[in-house]
Amino acid sequence: MAAQSDQNPATEVVGDGGSVGRTAAARLRRVAPWLVLGFLLVGVVVVGFFGRSGQDGVALSPVNPAPAGAMALAEVLENRGVEVIQAESLEAAAESAALGSSTLLIHDPDAWLSADQLGTLAGIADRLVLIEPNQLMLGELAPGIRQAGLIPDSEEDPLVAACQVEDAIAAGSISAGGFAYRADLICFPPATAQGGPPSGSYAATANQEVVALGNGSIISNETIDLEGNAALALRTLGSTPVVVWYQPTAADLAVGDAPVDPLNLLPDWVNPVMLWLLGSALLAVLWRGRRLGPLVQEPLPVVVRAAETAEGRARLYQDSASIDRAASNLRAATLIRLATRLRLPATGSVTEVVHAAARHTNRSVAALDALLRTTKPTSDAQLVRWSQDLDALEKEIDTR
Amino acid sequence: MTITGRFVLVAFLGTLPVALYPGAVSILIWSGALVAAAGLDLALAASPRKTGLSRELPDSVRLTEACTSALRVRNYSRRRLRADVREAWQPSAGAVDPVHHVSVPTGEARQILVKLFPERRGHLRVEHVTIRSFGPLGLAARQVSVPAPGLLRVLPPFHSKRHLPSKLRRLRELDGRAAVQIRGAGTEFDSLRDYVRGDDVRSIDWRATARRRDTVVRTWRPERDRRVVIVLDTSRTSAARINDEPRLDTSMEAALLLAVLAQRGGDRVDFLAFDRRPRARVDSAAKGNLLNSLVKAMAPLEAELIEADWSRVPAQIRSISSHRSLVVLLTSLDSGAVEEGLLPVLAGLTSQHVVVVASVSDPRLDEMRGERQSAADVYRAAAAERALLDRAAVTAQFRQLGAEVVDAAPQELPPQLADMYIRLKAAGRL
Structure with missing residues (x-):
């Protein structure tokens, strides 16, 4: 049929009734939840980054309120008019300590500092408090103090001062643990010490300018309120108006040890060009991601193959091994077709079909009777063979 | 808005200055220049909202035929419109070139021709037209999707038309011959002619013979102005695909051939598509070309995924024709659906009308029947035999109730149904 032209003059459509402002507003409304989410995320990150108020998670740090930190001690010192300066680096520590009358606290459990670096700290402060110092540190900063092994775990009772140092006497006793040292002045000796030169958890040079605290945990937030821990810590650190609290980090590693960063070898322009190429790629x-208009829907038709029910029934036969049923279907269909082919009435019996078929073919009545009437396949293999025989018979009669 | 490939290229060229003068300054200058150029381009682009769109579509097109959608783009803005225009036809409309580039001066109009090769029968739609209007620099573009709905009616292809000439010839032969051989009860007097040997002596008109010297016989022609009611089943069984064509479409082919043939044979044809309620109806009393109104009524029909309610069909047929008619039911012979639906009402129908049940059979079943290589094949063959036996049983039941059954493969159904009509007409059973 020839396509007929539409009778009505086509009506003209101008614009979609919107405007730039409205489109922008609609877009904004659509992305608003994501924007809000993004701002929230950025906000959380910013607050998390800057809002920690200088806290960190370092053990015995003056700004760490956790049990392992030492913020309690630092706060009490501040309240008593002692300025606590947390030194971020070796230079800062040396600078702060050199300013005036100060106590320099060094806590370096990971031994970041080299002997040379330690040497620069010697003698710059009025008092040096070493927390759990190692042999290297003692050798550079306090040649008179030596390590004397661990205070054994079996030491459960608090250690008693047992010396003439005022600070220690005021404290009375402190928690046991950590290291023991030998020096001119030693306090809090382990009770279980057996023989040998005397050692103690508190060791100091004769002029008390260098003090080694063998048990760092006595200044931690968790245990500072036990025994005389607080008294010892406050007296040891609070004797000068300034305490420089220095905990070396990986950044303090001697420069010569750091491997050369290969990125530093690249020319200057690589990073900007990379950034620019990233922007261009975006x-x-x-450009490629913007579609020319929205997607169009296609109402799809139902797809049902008509033979699906038969296929399903075949599966059921097979899964339930219904050989009898399958055989009777095949037999009935063959008989009906043969009856039609041999001009027999549809109501005829099987025997009539057998005889008529025998007349049409060279096969014996007995063989045909066995094939069409009596054979009952009992396995898949027999069923296949028998059904092929039926098919062959039908074809034979068809061709005659 | 959107950016173009040219914008991306210019941005990429910015790599050079950034490499030569590394630093924030070169990046900022180049980015600023890009943004400024794109902004200028956007400001100078013609507004796609000031574009008039009107479309001319053919009223209808037959499936397998191509057609053209003509879209006129008129520029009402004060700037020249350089734009990509896309007609968003649904995919089955088979738009070959939906995107066109146009350049329209102020106040003028251009026509875009989009070639369509519909792939499906039915109502195919286009909902909107997208205009992407580029600026003079070609760096950025404004984009708007304008709702401009259009509808293309894709009619059934009527492939079975090729059978029409041969069937019409048979029908014409019938005109002259039927009364000679058959003395049906309902035949109509046509004319008188001389007796020739072989004519039935009972058809000799003695009064006319007395007036003339020669023996004169009456001739009859097949009855005219009989009613043919074609009922197309659009229920779930019509959705099944046979040879990758839904049963519904094959049935339409058969219905179209029968309708055209019956109309040429002088009968009045009514068409009804039905599942639980009438989906389409073409009245024999309506004016205009029957074939046209039939294909238009059939075009939007889809198989509904519900069970047909055959109990309402007799009332529907009665409302179409109160006289004895030829009722052709185009449905399926699947045993389950038919036994519960059609079988109970068929007896009532056959008592009033001549009923023909036409159904598409599945050649795949015959294929399955013949394959007997493995156990799975044989079980499939057995299932196919069962389906065919059930079909044969339903057919036999229908015949017992006095209905005629035409059960044929998709290609064969239209001519066989036409043959059935001619046979009934020849037998004077209409």
């Missing part, structure tokens, strides 16, 4: 994504 633009390319925008």
Whole structure:
């Protein structure tokens, strides 16, 4: 049929009734939840980054309120008019300590500092408090103090001062643990010490300018309120108006040890060009990603193959091994077709079909009777063979 | 808005200055220049909202035929419109070139021709037209999707038309011959002619013979102005695909051939598509070309995924024709659906009308029947035999109730149904 032209003059459509402002507003409304989510995320990150109020998670740090930190001691010192300066680096520590009358606290459990670096700290402060110092540190900063092994775990009772140092006498006793040292002045000796030169958890040079505290945990937030821990810590650190609290980090490693960063070898322009190429790639994504209008729906038709029910029934036969049923279907269909082919009435019996078929073919009545009437396949293999025989018989009669 | 490939290229060229003068300054200058150029381009682009769109579509097109959608783009803005225009036809409309580039001066109009090769029968739609209007620099573009709905009616292909000439010839032969051989009860007097040997002596008109010297016989022609009611089943069984064509579409082919043939044979044809309620109806009393109104009524029909309610069909047929008619039911012979639906009402129908049940059979079943290589094949063959036996049983039941059954493969159904009509007409059973 020839396509007929539409009778009505086509009506003209102008615009979609919107405007730039409205489109922008609609877009904004659509992305608003994501924007809000993004701002929230950025906000959380910013607050998390800056809002920690200088706290960190370092053990015995003056700004760590956790049990392992030492913020309690630092706060009490501050309240008593002692300025606590947390030194971020070796230079800062040396600078702060050199300013005036100060106590320099060094806590370096990971032994970041080299002997040379330690040497620069010697003698710059009025008092040096070493928390759990190692042999290297003692050798550079306090030649008179030596390590004397661990205070054994079996030491459960608090250690008693047992010396003439005022600070220690005021404290009375402190928690046991950590290291023991030998020096001119030693306090809090382990009760279980057996023989040998005397050692103690508190060791100091004769002029008390260098003090080694063998048990760092006595200044930690968790245990500072036990025994005389607080008294010892406050008296040891609070004797000068300034305490420089220095905990070396990986950044303090001697420069010569750091491997050369291969990125530093690249020319200056690589990073900006990379950034620019990234921006260009994003633009390319925008360019290719913008569709020319929304997607169009296609109402899809139902797809049902008509033979599906038969296929399903075949599966059922096979899964339930219904050989009898399958055989009777095949037999009935063959008989009906043969009856039609041999001009027999549809109501005829099987025997009539057998005889008529025998007349049409060279096969014996007995063989045909066995094939069409009596054979009952009992396995899949027999069923296949028998059904092929039926098919062959039908074809034989068809061709005659 | 959107950016173009040219914008991306210019941005990419910015790599050079950034490499030569590394640093924030070169990046900022180049980015600023890009943004400024894109902004200028956007400001100078013609507004896609000031574009008039009107479309001319053919009223209808037959499936397998191509057609053209003509979209006129008129520029009402004060700037020249350079734009990509896309007609968003649904995919089955088979738009070959939906995107066109146009350049329209102010106040003028251009026509875009989009070639369509519909792949499906039915109502195919286009909902909107997208205009992407580029600026003079070609760096950025404004984009708007304008709702401009259009509808293309894709009619059934009527492939079975090729059978029409041969069937019409047989029908014409019938005109002259039927009364000679058959003395049906309902035949109509046509004319008188001389007796020739072989004519039935009972058809000799003695009064006319007395007036003339020669023996004169009456001739009859097949009855005219009989009613043919074609009922197309659009229920779930019509969705099944046979040879990758839904049963519904094959049935339509058969219905179209029968309708055209019956109309040429002088009968009045009514068409009804039905599942639980009438989906389409073409009245024999309506004016205009029957074939046209039939294909238009059939075009939007889809198989509904519900069970047909055959108990309402007799009332529907009665409302179409109160006289004895030829009722052709185009449905399926699947045993389950038919036994519960059609079988109970068929007896009532056959008592009033001549009923023909036409159904598409599945050649796949015959294929399955013949394959007997493995156990799985044989079980499939057995299932196919069962389906065919059930079909044969339903057919036999229908015949017992006095209905005629035409059960044929998709290609064969239209001519066989036409043959059935001619046979009934020849037998004077209409």
